[in-house]
Amino acid sequence: MPRTADVVVIGGGIHGCSTALHLALRGLKPVLIEKDYAGRHASGVNAGGVRQLARDHAEIPLSVSSMEIWERIEDLVGDDCGFESHGTVLVAESDEELAGFRARVDDLRLKGFTHEELIGRAELRRLVPAVSEHCPGGVVSRRDGAADPFRATQAFRRRAVEQGAEMIEGVTVTGLARNGNVWRVETSDGSIEAPKVVNAAGAWADRIAAMLGEPVPLTVVAPMLMVTSRLPAFIQPVVILRGRKLSFKQLGNGTVVIGGGHLATPYRDRNETVLDWEKLAISARTVWELFPVMRQATIVRAWAGIEAYMADGIPVVGPSATSEGVFHQFGFSTHGFQLGPGTGAVVAELVATESTNVPIADLAITRFKA
């Protein structure tokens, strides 16, 4: 007799763990299968930005609902996840860039979203005193912040287990087959039957989708990050750029995390990445120009997490188009950490009730059909 569950969640990143928690909170019995351990890849090693700023319109509803959860994260998972809210600032490096930002903020207001706010030189200097003189302004999202990614993912995992979810780590899904009214999920350690399946397999989610006969244009990427030794506190908000790739954040312990999307070479079958130092040098030069105070800082570590990037840069969230009872939740395209709490709630709602009020139609997998 195979094991049974109400839902099999594939993937132990923040999304899978959040969905498992929200399913358990609804009284369902989820089993989560993770091939390594929870938070081993992108969810555990990302930059930790909790950002609504500068998101694609299609995912703003999920981002806004996630933000509400982040702001009371300790109530949900029993751990503050290191979440601190000092805002995210998108810095404009020229007047032309600032004009473009203004157009976007105006457009968002017309659509009813007010979290992005245009700021001029004075307010930029007040928020980010260390920024270089050449920057004329930017956009701030004041409720944004940052959290500790591995700790947050582990907190969701722990609370999910406390609420009745089962976690199976170090086990790989090898097949999916419909067996009457249930799905039979074959794994490297036996099979599990459940009426519902959630595909939250991150950089490996295309393989699950392919098992269902719905190929997706997913690229495996590995955004690089580096961290400095401790410096005296000099910046509170997270800073991002548009024209050049940079995200920049000082943690409470004084270390500075530098990212922004330059890519390493991923080897997803070996869980390995090979860094590209010439690209990291570009980040170093950008920081050099933007924050002169950083020039003698010491880089102590660089790394990259393996994750999925969709052809259009936005995630796949919603029911499978080919397979009843299967729901997708992947492809967050290097900005999925903040979306974890809210998307887990929405997918759990979908699984349990077949519907949700949060608009996610633009994220459907059907958009890739020729």
Add this chain to the structure above:
Amino acid sequence: MNASDLASSYELVVIGGGPAGLAAAALAAKAGVQTVLFDENPGVGGQIYRGIGTTPVRNRAILGEDYWAGAALASEARASGATIVNGATVWSLDPNRLVGVSISGQARMIQAQRVIVATGSMERPFPIPGWTLPGVMTAGAAQTALKAQGLVPTGRTIIAGCGPLLWLLAAQLLRAGAGIEAILDTTPRINWLKAAMHLPDFALSPYWSKGLALLREVKAKVPVIAAHRIVAHGKDKLAEVVFATGTGERRMTADLLLLHHGVVPNVNLAMAAGVAHRWNGRQLCFEPAVDADFGTSVHGIAVAGDGAGIAGGTAAAERGRIAALAVIQTLKPGATVPNMQMMRQTLAREEMGRAFLDALYQPAPSFRRPVGDTIACRCEEVTAKQVRDTADLGCEGPNQMKAFLRCGMGPCQGRLCGLTITELIAEQRRSTPQEVGYYRLRPPVKPITLAELASLPKTEAERKAVER
């Protein structure tokens, strides 16, 4: 030499200028392999021959004839045609053999067809209560100061630990005129039983007579006390050493406590390159899995010398030659080279006494797996108790431990705590070090400044983006 004088690629990059690196570079370059050797110190020699050619210690008897043997290796390497770059810090090596190196603040990426990692050994962590106090340092650090600057400790000095290097250092310091109050010998008595079976091999090795002579020399001048628990006390700096002996607790006032529990492979660079490692249960450390030519699991990357498992300086040079010969056979198949069989025989003779030394000088568990408030990770000030408690909560490995406690995430990149953390987790979870594993090591394996990284030459694509 400046970073800009380097070629963008070399047939062979040797990393580390100790005996293995020097011997490897010399042999390869003589056979016509285009070779560069990067060494981070101001002069070649590594730890064992540190300061060879520049040391202010003129009296040859102080450091001993084995030390001066390094001069021949160094001059052979210099004459070989290899490019030898000192003050060159290698901070990255990837599986494609792209080498990140920094020279006088200038960084470069160098592509290598073959790499020989000869980064040698480092001292095993010796986490006792008070080991972070000023006035407590490793015996190796004292030896470095003696060789490089001719510095001899003054004040009341105590040496504690076990291992062949402990006796060598004690002898060198005594010859240089240092006063040593006592040697606290931590060799567990039971180790003599375990080592006895390896004694016949050891008696045939070159270390036998040398070792006995060293012991006699030191014991004639310094009281040697068997101790099984050691605590360093002091407010802002070391004041007193308290230790347990067979007949009860004793205390001695001290200005300097030198700790030594043997050396272990310095694995950071090889691990960061993705080289597979395994636990050596005899030497109680991780070492790369190597073949007979010291090739690793990563194509084109060899690890020679003590970095491939501790065997001492003479063996290291032989290993370097064997690794170089494998490179020559691939890249310059027609070159005239020495007989490989002879090298293997020399190496086997050198390695012969190792089992005895490993068994005899295996540090006691209580010195490797601390308890309570004793600091395990110095950089982030993480205690043994924190590590044990976190393991009890379900933390299964060093990488999760990093995320929970930040241990291993400071500037030393785990060199001073890696083995301690692995052993603590293994003990707490009733697992094995092999099972628990080591930190996943991330480059840069040596810290570099943002300015250095920014100094990397721009890529073609980046230059075009700016011109446009």
